[in-house]
Amino acid sequence: MTAGHEIIGDLMDSPQDQEKILATMVDISREINALVPLDELLERIAHLARKFVNYQIISILLADESQSQLSLKYALGAPQEISLRQMKFGEGLVGLAAANREAVRVADVSVDPRYISAVAGVRSELAVPLISRNRVVGVLDIQSQQPGYFQPWHQKLLMLMATQLAVAIDNAFLYEMLHSKNDMMETLHEVGREISSILDLDQLLKKVAEILHRVIEYDIFSIMLVDEEEQVLKAFLSVKFNRDAIQKSKIPLDKGVIGSAVTKKKLLIINDVRQDPRYIAVVPETRSEMVVPLIYKDKVIGVFDLQSPLLNYFTPLHEKALGLLASQVAIAIENARLYERVVATEARLDRELKIAREIQSSLIPDRFPELASARIFAAYRPARILGGDLYDFFDYENEVLAFTIGDVAGKGAGAALYGALVSGILRTRANRKYPPAEMLRLVNLSLRQRAVEGRFMTLCFATFDARTRQLRLSNSGAPPPVLCHNGGAEFLQVEGFPLGMFDQAEYQEHQVTLVPGDAVVFYTDGLLESRDLGGEELGLERLKAVIASLCHLEAQKLTEKILAHIDKFTLGSDNQDDRTVLVLKAR
Numbered sequence: 001m002t003a004g005h006e007i008i009g010d011l012m013d014s015p016q017d018q019e020k021i022l023a024t025m026v027d028i029s030r031e032i033n034a035l036v037p038l039d040e041l042l043e044r045i046a047h048l049a050r051k052f053v054n055y056q057i058i059s060i061l062l063a064d065e066s067q068s069q070l071s072l073k074y075a076l077g078a079p080q081e082i083s084l085r086q087m088k089f090g091e092g093l094v095g096l097a098a099a100n101r102e103a104v105r106v107a108d109v110s111v112d113p114r115y116i117s118a119v120a121g122v123r124s125e126l127a128v129p130l131i132s133r134n135r136v137v138g139v140l141d142i143q144s145q146q147p148g149y150f151q152p153w154h155q156k157l158l159m160l161m162a163t164q165l166a167v168a169i170d171n172a173f174l175y176e177m178l179h180s181k182n183d184m185m186e187t188l189h190e191v192g193r194e195i196s197s198i199l200d201l202d203q204l205l206k207k208v209a210e211i212l213h214r215v216i217e218y219d220i221f222s223i224m225l226v227d228e229e230e231q232v233l234k235a236f237l238s239v240k241f242n243r244d245a246i247q248k249s250k251i252p253l254d255k256g257v258i259g260s261a262v263t264k265k266k267l268l269i270i271n272d273v274r275q276d277p278r279y280i281a282v283v284p285e286t287r288s289e290m291v292v293p294l295i296y297k298d299k300v301i302g303v304f305d306l307q308s309p310l311l312n313y314f315t316p317l318h319e320k321a322l323g324l325l326a327s328q329v330a331i332a333i334e335n336a337r338l339y340e341r342v343v344a345t346e347a348r349l350d351r352e353l354k355i356a357r358e359i360q361s362s363l364i365p366d367r368f369p370e371l372a373s374a375r376i377f378a379a380y381r382p383a384r385i386l387g388g389d390l391y392d393f394f395d396y397e398n399e400v401l402a403f404t405i406g407d408v409a410g411k412g413a414g415a416a417l418y419g420a421l422v423s424g425i426l427r428t429r430a431n432r433k434y435p436p437a438e439m440l441r442l443v444n445l446s447l448r449q450r451a452v453e454g455r456f457m458t459l460c461f462a463t464f465d466a467r468t469r470q471l472r473l474s475n476s477g478a479p480p481p482v483l484c485h486n487g488g489a490e491f492l493q494v495e496g497f498p499l500g501m502f503d504q505a506e507y508q509e510h511q512v513t514l515v516p517g518d519a520v521v522f523y524t525d526g527l528l529e530s531r532d533l534g535g536e537e538l539g540l541e542r543l544k545a546v547i548a549s550l551c552h553l554e555a556q557k558l559t560e561k562i563l564a565h566i567d568k569f570t571l572g573s574d575n576q577d578d579r580t581v582l583v584l585k586a587r
Contacts, residue, residue, distance in 0.1 A: 038172040042074035045140070045165055052157045053126075053150070055142035057119060062138040062169070063089075063098060067271065067312055070098055070139060086311055092116035094139050097127040101136060105155050107148040119143065126150040128158045130166035137166050137173070195332040199339040205237040208329055216318055218306045220283060224251065224258065225294075225302035225333070233258060233303065256280040261291040262300045267323055271312045283307060290314040292322045294330040301330055353385045353413070360386060360416050363423050369393050369401050371466045374514070376403065377555040378582040379563060381526075387578040388415025388457075389524050390423055394430035399466040402430060402439075405582045406459035407478065407524040409498070418455045422447070422499065426461075436461045436474035437509040440496065444476070447500035456500040460522050462584075469586055471520060472511040479528060482544055483512065484519040484551035489544050492520070514586035519558060521547050522584075526577035530566050538569055555585040 046058050057077040061070040068089040090099040093115055097104045104127045109115040115125070122143045130138040140162060144150065194211070198204040205223050212221065220240050224233040232250040253259050257278045261268045270289045273279040279289070288311055292304040304322060306314065368376050378391045388408030396402050404426060408415040425446045429439055439461050447457075460481060462473035473481065477498035480491040496507040514520070523543070530538045550561050559581050566579065 041168060041172045046074060046076045049140065049142065049158070049161070052161065053142060053154045056145055057122065057143040059141045060138060061094060061141065063136045064312055065136060069312060070095060093125055094127045094141050097129045097139050098136050101129050101131060103128045103155050103159055105150050121145045123147040124149040126155060126158065128162045130162050130169060132166035132170040137169050140165065195329065198332065199336050201333065201336040201340060204332055204336050209237055209239050212325070215321055216306065219309055220286070220307040222305040223302060224305060226253070226300060233262065257289055258291050258303055258305055261293050261303055265293055265295060265300055267292050267319060269314045269319060285309040287311045288313040290318065290322065292326045294326050294333065296330040296334050301333060356413065356416060357385050360420065363420060364390060365393060371401060372399070373466045373469050373587055374464065375555040375585045375587060376583065377559045378580070379559050381563065381579045383526070383576060383578050384412050386413050386416035387411065388419050389526070389578040389580040390419045391580055391582050392423060392426060396433045396463060400463055401466065402461070402463045403582065404459060404461045405478070405522045405524065405580060406457050407578065408457045409455060411577070418452060418457065421450070422457055435509065436463060436472055437507040440474050440476050440499065440507040441505065444499045444505045448503050451500065456498040458498045464584060469514045470511060471514060471584070472509055474507045474509050476507060479523060479525050479540070482521045482547045484521070484547065487551065489548035489551065491544065516586050519551055519555070519583055519585040521562070522582040524578060524580045526579040527566055527581070529577050530570050531576070532569055533571060538566065555583045558585065559583045
């Protein structure tokens with residue numbers, strides 16, 4: 001006969017009663033050995049126990065042997081909420097059953113000094129340890145308001161049942177652990193996928209808090225980031241479950257449990273914050289805390305801070321999951337911060353470029369000189385916000401107008417600044433009314449005195465005498481102007497080195513007298529380098545042919561039609577270089 005049969009034989013004389021008990025045990029075994037969530041199992045156990053003992057109150061406490069502590073996980077029949085939810089091994093009748101691994105039955109708890117009152121009105125109690133694989137997994141505790149209610153045969157039956165219950169609870173723990181581990185791994189995979197694409201820091205942190213709650217049912221969760229300048233941790237996100245509790249608090253890097261985690265670069269779990277002198281009491285109900293440093297390139301950039309009102313709430317599984325998550329989040333936070341810095345820098349540059357554009361625009365005339373014998377018009381289209389082309393007009397004496405058109409090598413802000421430098425030199429020199437060749441020589445000399453590596457400029461400088469219609473021009477490497485005369489077009493070839501390249505540069509001067517209807521078209525190489533969809537450049541000959549077909553137009557129309565043709569040639573694609581056209585048309 002087995003030990004179970006011996007106990008049943010002691011309890012019941014009738015074979016029918018013994019068979020009834022055995023059948024009940026089989027039913028219990030079948031029900032509790034099904035893989036179900038722990039909460040559901042505990043509820044089943046409470047109802048199955050009533051088949052053997054008609055108790056009034058039942059409690060099931062589960063053990064943490066590493067801490068020698070029991071925590072209440074299920075209660076049924078208590079007239080009010082049980083106040084004592086945790087106790088140490090050896091504490092009270094329940095703790096005594098766990099510590100001694102033996103059932104404890106007391107006929108009248110009111111006269112037993114070991115009894116700790118948790119529910120008012122209790123008179124008798126029976127506590128049975130649940131042992132699996134030589135390990136206490138919990139205690140089944142039943143109570144009654146009648147003294148002497150529990151009998152020896154109650155104790156024997158529950159002890160017989162306890163072994164099966166302990167195994168079932170152990171299996172449920174393993175099942176939940178595996179299930180939780182799978183959930184955590186899936187969540188971590190999801191976190192890695194989702195947060196890698198979030199570049200807004202606030203949105204990122206909220207997403208982390210949302211996903212993390214699927215893994216750990218925290219009561220309070222905060223993300224604090226290190227402020228290097230102030231040497232503090234600042235709360236960027238603080239969530240109290242079911243209600244926001246954003247707190248812009250600051251904690252010095254060397255203070256509290258959080259500061260300790262930062263200093264040690266180590267994840268910390270505090271099972272009872274009341275016993276830790278480092279804990280800074282901010283939330284009165286907090287009992288346990290887990291702080292996870294966020295480390296990027298061996299440097300702590302912040303922490304996760306999780307708090308719970310339950311003692312010993314955070315487990316090794318939580319520790320492993322949060323440790324893995326922290327490394328992913330640290331990278332995502334740094335990416336988001338870098339993106340914020342880039343956005344801020346771009347916004348600042350946009351503001352500065354806008355100001356620079358306004359300044360550059362003020363250097364390029366939008367009104368054109370009135371001449372008795374000619375009309376002059378110009379247009380400028382920069383490839384970017386800032387460009388390196390320029391044109392300008394200078395009044396000489398006796399109805400002589402000087403004008404210039406040029407192109408700085410390169411694009412963008414550097415070219416614009418260099419162009420502004422050349423513009424300032426030209427305006428200063430123009431007061432002395434220098435002829436074109438001498439003007440270019442002096443400008444080149446000034447640029448060589450302020451040499452900027454890799455920068456130079458091509459420039460045409462010309463004077464036009466409105467009385468005689470005489471045009472005098474010099475060129476420092478710019479494309480040759482096109483002269484429209486008698487319905488045809490020809491290049492005015494004038495050679496010269498670009499400005500700013502050589503110290504001792506001399507320049508040629510060419511002169512031509514215009515007759516009514518003649519026009520001279522000056523332009524920068526952005527027109528010549530314009531490409532069609534096949535990648536072919538417009539080039540000098542095509543441009544000359546376009547100008548020849550438009551020579552009959554007055555200055556403004558001629559300028560606009562040339563640029564319109566360029567747009568048509570490139571099918572309106574973005575400029576790859578600045579485009580500037582200046583037209584002088586004799587009346």
